[in-house]
Amino acid sequence: MASNALQYLITHFIDDNWHGIHEDANDASYAPYAPWWRYEAPADLHFCANPSAEEMRYLINVRAMATEISELLEHAIVYIKTTELDLHELLCFIREYECQRRKKVHRLEILSYLLCHGFRQVNVEPN
Numbered sequence: 381m382a383s384n385a386l387q388y389l390i391t392h393f394i395d396d397n398w399h400g401i402h403e404d405a406n407d408a409s410y411a412p413y414a415p416w417w418r419y420e421a422p423a424d425l426h427f428c429a430n431p432s433a434e435e436m437r438y439l440i441n442v443r444a445m446a447t448e449i450s451e452l453l454e455h456a457i458v459y460i461k462t463t464e465l466d467l468h469e470l471l472c473f474i475r476e477y478e479c480q481r482r483k484k485v486h487r488l489e490i491l492s493y494l495l496c497h498g499f500r501q502v503n504v505e506p507n
Contacts (some may be wrong), residue, residue: 385438386439386442386444388439389435389438389439389444390444391447393445393448396448396451396455397428398428398431398432398433398435398454399428399431420464423431423464423499426459427452427455427456427458427459429456429459429460429465429469429472429473430469430471430472431434431472432452432456432472433456433469433472433473433475433476433487434472434475436449436452436453436476436479437475437476437478437479438445438458440448440479440481440482441479441481443481453486456473456490457459457489457490460473460490460493460494460497463495464497464500465497465501467501468500470494470497470498473490473494473497474494474498477494
């Protein structure tokens, strides 16, 4: 089963990304879906943090797609530094950060950004 999951990730690596939703999701006869799930082709091809940040974790753990993952990690670092993350993107990056096979220096490079994005998401208010 794990090899099937790995093959799925490799097969669905399209335009240097994994997309959270695919064009066939617009066809209700294909499979049931939530009404807010609508596929719209991206205007430009850019890093898709949700789900790519998390998908990288699984592939790093099994040491698959090393060349592609190296390039994606570079895109991920630029993305987390320059984009306001939504909650789902933040969660994907947190899961990727938790990957024990990532070098400590790479994990530390994004830690301060994760903390800032997390703080913004929580909206801490003093009492």
